[in-house]
Amino acid sequence: MIAAYCSNCKTVELGDISQASTLPDDVMWIDMIEPTREEELYLEKALGIEVPTRDDMKDIEPSARLYVENDAVFMTASLVWKAETDAPTLTDVAFILVGKRLITIRYALPKSFALFIAALHRVPAQCRNGAALLSKLFETIIDRTAEILEISVARIDILSMHVFGDRARKVRRPSNYLEEKLRDIAGHHRLVSKVRDSLASMSRLMTFFYNVPAVQQDRDTKELCKTVSRDIQSLNEHASFIAGNITFLLDASLGLINIEQNSIIKIFSIASVVFLPPTLVASIYGMNFEFMPELHFAHGYPISLGLMVMSAIIPFFFFRWKGWL
Template sequence: MIRAYRADGKAEIIPASGQSEGIDPAIIWLDLVNPDRAEEATAERLLGIPLPTREDLKDIEPSSRLYVEDNVIFMTASLVHQVETDLPELADVAFILSGNRMITIRYAEPRAFQLFSGALARIPGRYKTGAEMMARLLETIADRTAEVLEIAVARLDALSAEVFVDRKAAKRRRPGFLEDKLLDIAAHHRLLTKARDSLMSLSRLITFLRSQPAVRKDREADELCRIVAHDIQSLSEHAGFVSNNITFLLDASLGLINVEQNAIIKIFSIASVVFLPPTLVASIYGMNFQFMPELTWTYGYGLALVTMLLSAIIPFLFFRWKGWL
């Protein structure tokens, strides 16, 4: 699909069998969403420039993601999407600045694009140049990434409240509760990792964009890019802070699991120590020696039972007094 946006905020769909030559000068943004080969050919014919393919967008080399060719600026960034799902992903999006027009090529639906296109309709005629529009789009993407980090922080706070509860609530937990929370921590870590990777690619893109003469000449666009670069840096630092919180939560959860396991082992250890003296007494009187005076005692059996009982109770009371139980 080829969506064309005019400076006045109006949008239209350009069919793959559309105009044979040229494009309306009023169109300031051309957005290619999941384009097929026919739509790519139509866009190339209208713009007069070669467009990167889906395979080109996956290239991680800087020279393939950020370059200038015939005064046309080609940039690729990775944007996080599917944030609301359990499997957030990165989508490679191409940003092209050709003259006074911005072109984007994407094979996903990051929410930032929906927010930005909606703002175009509400404020028609706001953007005069393609560079300014691109800077505003990057600003919207940075804002959306900030929202993603806020979502991650909110989820971590909720998870932390579930993990760190009082002792009474902890005793009522079902077996394997903390082990399940480890999977939740891994999911939050995946979301944060995707957001940090996105911020890194945006930082490279905005630095490259600010170095271009076409952007430096546009004061409004240059100032917007400077603000976006500062926002991205701040978000990267905040993402690092959130990453430390995830690490702490992971370590704390593993520590609580170890504490629970040690408590179980302690119970078995104390039980074995408590029953060791009675076992010793029973073993002594279970010997088959011929001469054992106790065998002729009238109350020997009862005394043996009382001795075994006392040998079990005394260690138990001692452990209680020490606070080991």
């Protein structure tokens, strides 16, 4: 699908432009969403460029992601997609500057694009050209990334309260409670890792984009690029801080699991020590030697039972006095 946006922010559908060999002069942004080969060929013919394919966009080499060809600037970045789900992922998006037009090619629906399209009418008329639009689109992408990190921080804070807070209130929890929280921690770690990968991709792209002549010639666009680059650096530091908190939460959860397991093992260890003296008494009087004076003692059985009980009670209260129970 191809969505074309004119300088007056109105949308031109593919059916309105597919009959012409050239695009209308007032088309400033062409957004290609999962384009077919026919749509790619049409755009290549209309703009005189070679549109990168989906496989080309997956290439991780900088020379394949950031380059200039026939006066057209080609850039590819990895953006976070499905951040609100349990399976966040990265999607590659291509940005192409051809003259005063912006072309975007994507095979997913990142929320940042929907936010930018919704606010497109608020872009000043003098900024409705390819480079200026792209800088504002990058600003929206970084703002969306900041929002994802804020949501992640809030969820991690709630998760931390679940791991530590319930324990402080002595709330009885299921035996596999912390194991379930480990899965939640892994999900947060995956999201933050994807965000950091996306920020690294955007940082390389902004360095390249800043040196594009169309940016250097527009003071406002140049200043906006500087601001976006500073925001990327700040978000990188914030993402690193969040990753450190996640690592701490992971280590703490594993430590609490070990403490619970050690407590169970300690109970069995103390129980074996408590019942060891009664076992010793029973073993002594369970022997079948011919000459054992206590065998003919009238009160030998109750006395041996009393010895067994006392030998169990004394260690028990000793452990209580030491605070081991």
